[in-house]
Amino acid sequence: MDIEQFYSADERRRQSAEIEFGNNWYDSKGQRYELSWVEDTGEFYAMLELAPEADTWSPFGDIEVEDVEVGTLLVTVLGTLATRGEVEALLDGWAAHMAEPDGVHWVAERLVAAGITRPTLD
Numbered sequence: 001m002d003i004e005q006f007y008s009a010d011e012r013r014r015q016s017a018e019i020e021f022g023n024n025w026y027d028s029k030g031q032r033y034e035l036s037w038v039e040d041t042g043e044f045y046a047m048l049e050l051a052p053e054a055d056t057w058s059p060f061g062d063i064e065v066e067d068v069e070v071g072t073l074l075v076t077v078l079g080t081l082a083t084r085g086e087v088e089a090l091l092d093g094w095a096a097h098m099a100e101p102d103g104v105h106w107v108a109e110r111l112v113a114a115g116i117t118r119p120t121l122d
Contacts, residue, residue: 001074002073002074002075003047003073003074003075005075006045013040013041013043015040016039016040016041018037019036019037019087020035021035022034022094022098023035024099025103025104026101027102033048033104034046035091035094035104035107037081037084039084042081044077044079044087044111045075045077045078046075046078047075048076050072050074078108078116079111079114090114094106
């Protein structure tokens with residue numbers, strides 16, 4: 001589902017605080033993900049940003065896009081964790097793994113080890 005469908009399906013998501021756990025996770029295909037946890041629902045989700053056409057490039061090599069289409073931001077709920085503490089324990093050390101090639105699968109492995117159904121991330 002796209003990001004708007006995700007928020008529209010449960011208004012608690014739109015009103016809730018969200019904690020981001022990095023926005024530069026990549027899979028084996030080089031697709032970029034952001035990982036977030038929604039406090040009011042306990043949902044831990046990945047948002048895949050389909051590769052946009054660059055409007056410009058920053059001096060640091062980042063792609064800058066003026067108008068991001070909602071349909072290019074795809075959300076997958078990876079699991080439900082009741083508290084922020086549970087998420088932080090699950091992702092202990094995440095910042096070091098985010099930079100790894102295919103680092104998003106480190107997250108999938110952690111979820112499986114915690115007994116959360118294996119998510120499909122690519």
